Amino acid sequence: MNDNQPLYQKLYNSLYDKIVSGEYSEGEKLPTEKELAAQFNVSNITSKKALEMLADNGLITRVPGKGSFVMKYTEDKENIHKGEAHSPIIGVVLSDFSESYGTNLLSGIEQEATKNNCFIVPRRSYGNQDLENDAIDSLVDMGVDGIIVMPVHGEHYNPKILKLIIEGYPLVLMDCDLKGIPAAFVGTENVEAAKMAADYLLEQGHRKISFMSTNPKDTTTIEERIQGFIISHAEHGVKVDEALWETNLMSTLPGMDSDNNIEADCDKIKNLILDNPDITCVFVTEYNLALLVMRVLKSLNKKVPEDISILCFDGPYNSMGDYFFTHIRQKEKEIGSTAIQFVLKLLKGEVIEKTYLKAILVIGQSVKEIHD
Template identity: 85%
Template structure:
């Protein structure tokens, strides 16, 4: 037996052999999904998939509410039924988290493309914790999924588990956060270009004292890329970057760090920054929830947006009306999700892909940025 086979394939082959040998006779009722899962120590979704493959190949008939039965009609053609027949791939998806502002549309894009390709998806969340990420990946591999899409946890070091799977040639696609220097399929946003577009927008409207606000950049290449784009824009406009008016050590929007203590502490940092630098005209924020925190800080200081200070951020809840308060950068979440499915399906077919796809984001005009006169 091939030890590298997915669990559902091993279960399929076991039942197949019993049908072909006559151990399961024509018309006999097979064990239920739950019974097979317990017998073979696999998940219910694994046993379900194996039975669906047997039904697709005409070996059994599944009757809702009654069970799965060996087909008498297979007597003359069992030898022609492939032992490794066609089936619907199961793809594991490991996200750090998903919220209304970012992630929900990403998952929607994954689900839509998976449906088009007759795939099943098994989503799991790591909550920004590398240990939980490992647990999620291990459980998916043990379940016997055909491939995995993973949004790597931001951290100072790459996850060894992910690196090993990539080096072993496992069908794995990185999404949203790239592991630079690692030859693996990746789909995400061109964050350098996105940040440059955003900063260009602000500089053209006369802003010169622009504060940069983010979570710690050492924990993610995403923030590093946005800093790069921000600096490139200033350089092209001949404007000096003032890092003394930056705050890049906020933590309350990181997964698992949203305690009231952290929120209040971050809010105090923002207020202190604004009070000590009254010449700031705009705040460039790397995520939507931090923009809400900036709003909270400004409100406590009796300042208005954009009357006193402008705000531009990344992402935000989508609405069909298109009437947004925050001027923001919108990432192409559905396209990222859909392309990730396409990539992992190619890898499952043993097509070699180390392609890195960076999609351009778009700037959405809102009501939170005003022009500075005389610039």
């Protein structure tokens, strides 16, 4: 038996052998999906797919409400062979992607898929849980071998994703972890990354640092970055001043980039800066928000970094290595390639732990050192 085969293929082959050998005779009822799952220690989804493959090849007939029954094995079915290792098809559901974050993530997925003779079927949810559900449903119905999901940001977990995880479907979460859920995951160590960024700012002499983000309730990622920011201040003996924070921005969330939302966010940033003229630096949790801060500062005739410094997460890749924003760079390609590796391991029945990758600090031109 080929160890590289998905679990459903192995189960299909086992049942195939028993049908062809006569161990399961014509008209005999096969064990149910649940019974097969227990017998072979696989998920119900796996046993269901194996039975569907047998039915598609004319080896069994499935009668709703009654079960699966062996059909007569005739000469015209002799060309139906056991399945050999095939090229897995993996669905990929991304909330969205851009030059600053996501494009290289998808590139890492594609490169690793090609390396392992896999095919990918990408879908985008645009930050909408209903679209995410539709994408997952369409991929499952298509019969993909596994799915990689970048979960939509939200206060509550997507029940469809939870259901697939509970049923043992080969699903890997990427970028945004579901805390407390025993699912395969690969993403950035956000607490450590944010601490590293804040450490740098504090070591550059900044003390009045504004923290700007979308609502922390929308994603555990923001919560983790806040945690790292606070830990850094505590270790440096610097008090965190939440009066300098703006954590209710929304225009950079997928599907929320309307002119009204952009203007509303600009007003919030502008008012915060005008009300707190002692701010020397803005710590921003994403690149597009950093661009928004730049826009506001320009409207106030303030220069970066001469008047106010900016540090953010992510940013477009520059082949010349010359970056304007000092930023935290996540290992997108490695996250993407690891996600593919995890799906393939899940298909072989391996247990996968959550994996957090270290980010790196890229020094650009947007942070000024403060002298006493």
